[in-house]
Amino acid sequence: MNLKEAFRFQNKLQSLMVTVEEILMVEDNVIKTQKTYLYKKAMPQASNETVTEVPNTEYYDQINQLTDFLLYLLREHEKLSAIINTVKRSLTLDIDGEISLNKHRQRIADIFRKMTAIRNSEIVKQKAGTGYCFNAEGNQVAYKCDIKTVKTINFDRNKVRRYATELTTKSDSVSAEVDSCMINSVVDYTAPFDVNDSFSDIFDDFLLRYKK
DSSP: OBHHHHHHHHHHHHHHHHHHHHHHTOHHHHOOEEEEEOHHHHOTTSOOEEEEEOOSSTTGGGHHHHHHHHHHHHHHHHHHHHHHHHHHHTSSSOHHHHHHHHHHHHHHHHHHHHHHTOOOEEEEEEEEEEEEEEOTTSOEEEEEEEEEEEEOOOSOHHHHHHHHHHHHHHHHHHHHHHHHHHHHOBOOOOOSSOTTOOHHHHHHHHHHHSOO
16 A cells, blocks of 8 residues: 555544444443342242343443454554554655645635735725814814724735745645655555445454454
């Protein structure tokens, strides 16, 4: 598989592990509850009855197998991660760093583009303001006036537009380099199951192959 496929399979392993962990974290799944109705104590001629409560979950009776499965997934994750790290160290491009930087480049370029979309404006709102003056009797009185609002950009639009273009060009170039590395880098790992298989299919196959 290539590096892109390896990352996808790594994500699959992580997803499967989370599913198992969630099952094991439900207390009702990992304990067996029995209730004994002590009928005989209340009525000597009656017989006691013991009832086992069954959780309404799919895998409650396979907890031991699920613990084995979780460790199996962890070992596969460790193996694949080690191989991926070896491949990444052999690359001339720091793909993790560049992917992180590209997120910043793209976000900043988006901010710059939104800035360049802002336009100067002039708006007059009639009778929106209040002024005060003294009348003939010497009393202070209020009166209404129009308000003219002028908005002018306080940055160099051409420079910011150029920055946005440069960042986008750099981001696209780096993305192409990362994609090339991801596709052309060989990862010496054989997937034990198909990345598109469901949890139940993978677990059932595990039970067949690693039955104890």
